[in-house]
Amino acid sequence: MTLLALSFTLLFVIATMLISVWQKLGLEKEIATGTIRSAIQLLAIGYVLQYIFRTEHVIYLVMIISVMIGVAAWNAARRAPGMRGIVWRIALSILTTELLMMGMLLGLNIIEPTPQYIIPLSGMTIGNAMVVAGLYVNQMRREVQSSKGEIEVLLSLGATASQAMQDVRKRAVKFSMIPTIDSMKTVGLVQLPGMMTGMIVAGADPVEAVRYQILIVFSFTGSAAITSMLLSILSYRLMLTKELQLRPIPEGTR
Amino acid sequence: MAAILEIQRLAKHSWNQDNRESPYLFEEVSAVIQQPECISVIGPSGQGKSTLLRTLALLDMPDQGDISYAGISYREKDPRLWRKEICYVAQQAVMLPGSVEDNLGTASRLHGEVYDVQLAEQLLEETLLAGLDRKKNASELSGGEKQRIALIRSLLLRPAVLLLDEVTASLDNISARAVEHMLQQWQAREGTTMIWVTHDLEQAARTSSRTWFMSGGTLLEDQQTIDFFRRPATEAGRQFVRFLASEAAL
Numbered sequence: 001m002t003l004l005a006l007s008f009t010l011l012f013v014i015a016t017m018l019i020s021v022w023q024k025l026g027l028e029k030e031i032a033t034g035t036i037r038s039a040i041q042l043l044a045i046g047y048v049l050q051y052i053f054r055t056e057h058v059i060y061l062v063m064i065i066s067v068m069i070g071v072a073a074w075n076a077a078r079r080a081p082g083m084r085g086i087v088w089r090i091a092l093s094i095l096t097t098e099l100l101m102m103g104m105l106l107g108l109n110i111i112e113p114t115p116q117y118i119i120p121l122s123g124m125t126i127g128n129a130m131v132v133a134g135l136y137v138n139q140m141r142r143e144v145q146s147s148k149g150e151i152e153v154l155l156s157l158g159a160t161a162s163q164a165m166q167d168v169r170k171r172a173v174k175f176s177m178i179p180t181i182d183s184m185k186t187v188g189l190v191q192l193p194g195m196m197t198g199m200i201v202a203g204a205d206p207v208e209a210v211r212y213q214i215l216i217v218f219s220f221t222g223s224a225a226i227t228s229m230l231l232s233i234l235s236y237r238l239m240l241t242k243e244l245q246l247r248p249i250p251e252g253t254r
Numbered sequence: 255m256a257a258i259l260e261i262q263r264l265a266k267h268s269w270n271q272d273n274r275e276s277p278y279l280f281e282e283v284s285a286v287i288q289q290p291e292c293i294s295v296i297g298p299s300g301q302g303k304s305t306l307l308r309t310l311a312l313l314d315m316p317d318q319g320d321i322s323y324a325g326i327s328y329r330e331k332d333p334r335l336w337r338k339e340i341c342y343v344a345q346q347a348v349m350l351p352g353s354v355e356d357n358l359g360t361a362s363r364l365h366g367e368v369y370d371v372q373l374a375e376q377l378l379e380e381t382l383l384a385g386l387d388r389k390k391n392a393s394e395l396s397g398g399e400k401q402r403i404a405l406i407r408s409l410l411l412r413p414a415v416l417l418l419d420e421v422t423a424s425l426d427n428i429s430a431r432a433v434e435h436m437l438q439q440w441q442a443r444e445g446t447t448m449i450w451v452t453h454d455l456e457q458a459a460r461t462s463s464r465t466w467f468m469s470g471g472t473l474l475e476d477q478q479t480i481d482f483f484r485r486p487a488t489e490a491g492r493q494f495v496r497f498l499a500s501e502a503a504l
Contacts, residue, residue, distance in 0.1 A: 149344075149346065149348035150348055150351075152313060153360075153407075154350070154360070155313065155337065156311055156313060156337055156341060156343075156344075156408070157341065157360055157407070157408065157411055158334050158335070158341075158361070158364060158365065158411065160334055163364055167351065243312060243315060243333045244312075244333045245315065245333075
């Protein structure tokens with residue numbers, strides 16, 4: 001695709017902004033920032049990837065994945081303002097998920113051990129894990145808020161932290177996995193996923209594209225479950241004080 | 255011999271809406287319980303009676319002072335083991351998800367002990383719930399049924415100290431009397447110490463040997479029940495008794 005052709009796509013953005021002005025939605029500024037940010041971020045990552053693919057040096061691969069995990073953890077942690085220590089717990093959950101996924105995909109020779117495969121698949125895994133982690137922490141706070149009475153009954157009967165939080169954790173894990181499971185059920189019927197669309201547009205055989213997409217769908221489900229469960233194990237104790245009392249939840253759930 | 259429960263200069267802040275500390279809700283609360291007994295806690299609303307019970311169960315932390323159970327300070331004890339011995343029963347009965355039976359078996363499930371069906375049945379009968387379907391979803395019970403189930407759920411833990419927060423508030427007179435009777439029997443059998451917040455002076459007179467009167471941000475009077483009702487030692491106590499007696503007469 002030529003740069004000229006690409007720049008024509010800005011017409012969509014301009015149309016959206018005009019609608020926003022016309023309907024007084026007040027979204028022009030956000031759309032403009034979003035457009036500029038996404039263009040710069042994507043172009044930059046394009047050049048970075050081009051460089052990494054050429055040099056094929058492991059250190060760059062590690063660096064780029066670390067940045068991905070760092071940004072993902074920071075972003076998901078914004079769903080839990082005031083929860084100290086949640087960022088590294090999310091980062092650890094996502095890292096473990098990433099290592100397990102890549103270990104399996106590479107160990108079983110499902111994908112080739114080259115940056116061309118590792119980076120995009122890692123990006124998708126980490127991105128999905130980020131969404132799941134954000135949903136989990138958000139829901140965990142809501143569940144604790146609405147189940148205060150239940151948790152206190154269990155604590156007053158001498159429950160351990162883990163016993164008192166078990167049901168709440170289970171419900172939050174379930175909730176965080178709903179979008180992944182729903183999209184698994186409707187994939188191909190409602191939407192053609194990005195990766196498959198990209199491969200088909202780039203000239204790949206649709207059946208080959210579908211195979212990769214199946215790989216993605218399955219690993220997304222796996223990574224959602226691992227991230228969510230691991231995060232629930234790592235973080236439930238944060239909701240209680242050292243003396244096993246419910247910690248007040250800071251305002252500002254987003 | 256160490257006292258069952260010893261409260262030394264206990265204080266608790268109240269919290270205003272911005273979560274900022276404000277003056278003490280109560281302070282300088284001291285008391286010693288040497289032998290199993292039933293203590294009524296009475297006083298006007300907002301004096302921190304419930305908070306006192308919650309603090310004794312370590313569901314809230316003391317801001318000052320100390321509480322010892324059998325000579326050991328709460329600071330040196332695992333809160334979980336503390337609550338196994340000193341159990342708080344809330345005024346608002348909250349049912350856990352599941353059936354009535356699931357709720358009754360909570361304590362045994364939490365501590366890996368055998369669920370005493372016979373005892374549960376006996377307590378249900380004594381609280382006039384003999385005919386209740388134990389397979390029924392606990393959330394479908396009436397307010398009064400929930401309150402009794404929550405109480406029995408705590409009794410099955412067999413704590414040494416039972417902190418009762420207006421546990422007969424949603425009950426009709428007959429059920430309330432049945433619960434009182436059951437608790438008195440329980441105390442005679444198990445030697446449980448009971449600290450019972452109530453707004454019903456007659457109930458306090460019927461059930462307790464000792465009365466704590468909370469007013470003016472502290473434990474103002476700690477007397478034998480019979481003495482307190484005959485002659486409160488403070489003006490606030492006299493006013494309170496007069497006020498409740500006139501309310502009851504209406």
